Structure formats: C-alpha cells, structure tokens
Amino acid sequence: MALTAIRTGKLDRMAIGLSGLCLVHCLATSVAFALLASAGSVFGAEWIHEVGLVLAMAMGMIALGKGVADHGYALPSAVGGLGLGIMGGALTLPHDGSEAMATIVGVAILALGHRLNDIAAE
Numbered sequence: 001m002a003l004t005a006i007r008t009g010k011l012d013r014m015a016i017g018l019s020g021l022c023l024v025h026c027l028a029t030s031v032a033f034a035l036l037a038s039a040g041s042v043f044g045a046e047w048i049h050e051v052g053l054v055l056a057m058a059m060g061m062i063a064l065g066k067g068v069a070d071h072g073y074a075l076p077s078a079v080g081g082l083g084l085g086i087m088g089g090a091l092t093l094p095h096d097g098s099e100a101m102a103t104i105v106g107v108a109i110l111a112l113g114h115r116l117n118d119i120a121a122e
Contacts, residue, residue: 008070011063012118018059019111022052026100026107049103053087060084060110067117076120080113 025048064077086106093099
C-alpha cells in the first residue's frame with residue numbers, strides 16, 4: 001500500500017501506539033532492573049533502544065511530514081521533533097534511571113505531536 005493512500009490520522013494513531021509500546025518497555029525495564037538484574041539486562045539491551053528510536057523517527061517523519069503536507073500546520077511536526085530529539089538524547093544518558101525518565105518524557109511529547117497532527121488532519 002502506498003503511503004499516500006494511508007490517511008495521516010491512521011499513521012498518527014499507529015505512531016501513538018508505538019509510543020505506548022515504548023512507554024511500557026521503559027517502565028517494564030525499570031521494574032525488571034529493580035527486581036531481577038539478569039532479566040533486566042535482556043530488556044535493557046542497547047539494540048532495542050536503537051531499533052525503537054529508528055522506528056519512531058521513521059514513523060514520525062512519515063506521519064508528521066505527511067501531516068504538514070496535508071493540512072499545512074507545522075506545530076505538530078515541531079512538537080514531535082522535540083520529542084524525538086529528547087528520545088535521541090536519552091540514548092547518551094547512563095542506565096541509572098535518567099535514561100528511562102528522559103525517554104518517557106520524549107515519548108509523551110512525541111505522542112502529543114502525533115495527537116496534534118491527528119486533530120489538525122480532521
């Protein structure tokens with residue numbers, strides 16, 4: 001299916017779902033680290049964060065970029081870009097809880113950008 005055939009709102013809802021999965025992952029990893037050090041290391045593998053960020057960036061560029069093209073409002077894209085920037089910056093933080101907190105904040109801001117994009121597309 002061509003990307004032009006997919007409604008912006010559907011892409012945004014899919015991206016919000018991905019943000020929700022990221023949030024669950026961050027919280028579950030924090031709990032796993034606290035309860036089971038060996039299980040926490042599996043959930044906290046670096047490649048999971050890198051792949052998740054790549055997926056979020058790709059989906060953000062597609063959905064938010066398509067939104068700007070469709071409705072002409074740049075604010076949702078700017079808000080989403082801020083969230084992605086915070087998520088990217090979180091990868092540079094130590095695994096002492098600050099990475100998870102920064103990621104959660106970035107995910108929430110990114111989800112807000114997608115929600116604003118969805119509202120603007122209506």
